[in-house]
Amino acid sequence: MTKLYLYILVLVPSIVLASIDGYKLAAGDTVSIHVYGQDDLSVTSKIDKSGSIKYPFIGKVPLAGKTTDQVNQFITQALMDGYLVNPEVHVYVSSYRPFYIHGQVKKPGAFAYQPELTLSKAIALAGGLTERASSTWILKRTINNQNKSIKADEQTEILPGDIITIEQSFF
Known part of the structure; x- marks a missing residue:
């Protein structure tokens, strides 16, 4: 039960931040990508100056100019292409650029x-x-x-x- 409360306390502020409608990612933003049941595919990474992050199995993923929904769709499709049958992917901004x-x-x-x-x-x-x-x-x-x-x-x-x-x- 304590772990659940801790999980909620850690995730809720980040989810609130991700609520800017139509927000386009850019260098300096930090994104969190979670794949249900696949801890090795869950990462938090700061978008570099090229507008990309490195993601397991996929490699360099361009994020600049995309919304979290677009990134979610891209990663879901990439993981379905030979890695997972039906991945449940969640992408959100864990911290915005200043x-x-x-x-x-x-x-x-x-x-x-x-x-x-x-x-x-x-x-x-x-x-x-x-x-x-x-x-x-x-x-x-x-x-x-x-x-x-x-x-x-x-x-x-x-x-x-x-x-x-x-x-x-x-x-």
């Missing part, structure tokens, strides 16, 4: 992504604004492999990998 905030905040740097993160909460994580901070906040985000700059406000949703710049006021 977001970054710099400029006129008290503690600039990289911070762990949290679900339902807004710019207001991100500024709080960075210790708040400095006295010289302006109300101009720029968010850089990669959308369809293109870097976009977005003028943001305190309710703007932050995603993993976002870069937030808090400009300096002239007054």
Whole structure:
């Protein structure tokens, strides 16, 4: 019974993190892949800069730009191709890549992504604004492999990998 509670405590936060609809994996994300009844095929791995991980029997698996559902389908098909009859595969993000905030905040740097993160909460994580901070906040985000700059406000949703710049006021 104790093992079940421990399993739930370890898995539940990760499953909650994986709930971003349509989230596309990228380098820096850590994924967990579990195959029911096959401990040697259950791995947790950080996606490398090429956007891939190494997986037993399959080798290099490209994950960048795919959702966890797409990865699940890919690994299930690959394992059915000569390894297992009907594998039960579960893929989830165990930790997201960080977001970054710099400029006129008290503690600039990289911070762990949290679900339902807004710019207001991100500024709080960075210790708040400095006295010289302006109300101009720029968010850089990669959308369809293109870097976009977005003028943001305190309710703007932050995603993993976002870069937030808090400009300096002239007054």
